Amino acid sequence: MTTQAYLQPDAQELMDQHLFAVERAMSQSRVPGDERRTVIEELRGQILEMVGERNARNAEAMAAILHQLDPPESYADPDNDIAVEYARKATPTVKSAKSRHLTSALTVLALVTATVGVLAFYHYMLVLHMIHIYEGLGTELPTLSLISFQIDHAFWLYFPLTIAPIILFYLPIYFVIAYSKNRIVSAITFTVYLGLILLVMVLLIFSGYMAIFEIPRVVN
Amino acid sequence: MKAWTTQLKKGIAELCVLAALSQGEAYGYEILKRLADAGELRFSESTVYPLLARLTREGIVVVRSADSPNGPPRRYYRLTEEGQLRLAMMREHWRAVSHQIGSILDEKRRES
Numbered sequence: 001m002t003t004q005a006y007l008q009p010d011a012q013e014l015m016d017q018h019l020f021a022v023e024r025a026m027s028q029s030r031v032p033g034d035e036r037r038t039v040i041e042e043l044r045g046q047i048l049e050m051v052g053e054r055n056a057r058n059a060e061a062m063a064a065i066l067h068q069l070d071p072p073e074s075y076a077d078p079d080n081d082i083a084v085e086y087a088r089k090a091t092p093t094v095k096s097a098k099s100r101h102l103t104s105a106l107t108v109l110a111l112v113t114a115t116v117g118v119l120a121f122y123h124y125m126l127v128l129h130m131i132h133i134y135e136g137l138g139t140e141l142p143t144l145s146l147i148s149f150q151i152d153h154a155f156w157l158y159f160p161l162t163i164a165p166i167i168l169f170y171l172p173i174y175f176v177i178a179y180s181k182n183r184i185v186s187a188i189t190f191t192v193y194l195g196l197i198l199l200v201m202v203l204l205i206f207s208g209y210m211a212i213f214e215i216p217r218v219v220n
Numbered sequence: 221m222k223a224w225t226t227q228l229k230k231g232i233a234e235l236c237v238l239a240a241l242s243q244g245e246a247y248g249y250e251i252l253k254r255l256a257d258a259g260e261l262r263f264s265e266s267t268v269y270p271l272l273a274r275l276t277r278e279g280i281v282v283v284r285s286a287d288s289p290n291g292p293p294r295r296y297y298r299l300t301e302e303g304q305l306r307l308a309m310m311r312e313h314w315r316a317v318s319h320q321i322g323s324i325l326d327e328k329r330r331e332s
């Protein structure tokens with residue numbers, strides 16, 4: 001039977017607490033999981049070897065053994081070159097919890113305003129070209145349409161409400177791409193942004209073609 | 221002084237671990253004992269075990285498991301060919317550096 005099987009429960013608990021604290025310190029230093037497991041298993045083996053050498057299986061003896069070992073914090077010690085190497089590779093800066101929370105909130109705000117801004121920009125361009133198309137056809141604007149309502153009654157209100165998101169959505173896009181912790185979010189945001197811009201460009205080209213060629217042909 | 225010795229040990233930890241393994245394969249605790257037996261330059265487990273994990277990842281050492289009478293299976297580390305080559309290069313470089321440092325220190329002693 002192995003040494004571990006002979007450990008008293010409170011001694012086992014002390015050992016487990018120490019190993020858990022070491023694992024947590026390494027986790028905070030961004031040490032990869034497989035390497036954390038290696039270190040923990042080596043440390044567990046060493047502790048049990050020391051228990052076997054001293055024939056000490058109670059909590060007091062375990063505490064004395066653990067006291068001889070490096071404290072868990074040393075596994076996250078900035079002077080510990082290995083932990084520093086991993087921490088540097090994993091993240092360029094160490095942010096406080098408050099900073100991370102603020103970054104997350106900014107990210108959400110940026111995504112929401114970027115989406116609203118892009119949609120507003122798209123809608124605004126669509127409205128302009130719808131106006132041009134209707135005028136080109138010589139048709140009265142449908143009074144019941146939402147577009148007609150906006151143009152008749154709230155155009156000058158609608159105009160600044162769309163301009164503000166148009167101006168603002170560039171900034172949120174920048175924040176998301178530059179500050180988001182999640183690279184997937186940044187990549188998706190940037191892709192959506194490019195896709196919508198391309199869509200708007202296609203719409204503009206289509207509307208321009210309609211206005212210049214098709215509508216006059218229909219009208220004539 | 222403590223900071224300097226800490227930095228010094230950091231710089232030579234890998235060389236010492238590889239040198240300890242050149243004596244034959246060993247598990248983690250055994251490596252610590254080999255290093256402790258060599259002299260006063262003591263390397264702690266918080267330095268050696270993460271280093272062993274990194275060397276394994278880099279292919280400098282390979283690992284095999286074997287039963288242990290005291291607990292979980294022991295992980296025996298052994299130098300690969302690349303590890304032996306690295307050790308040879310590090311050993312050569314260390315000799316050159318220590319010779320140079322020795323010359324500098326002797327120079328200073330003669331001047332004083």
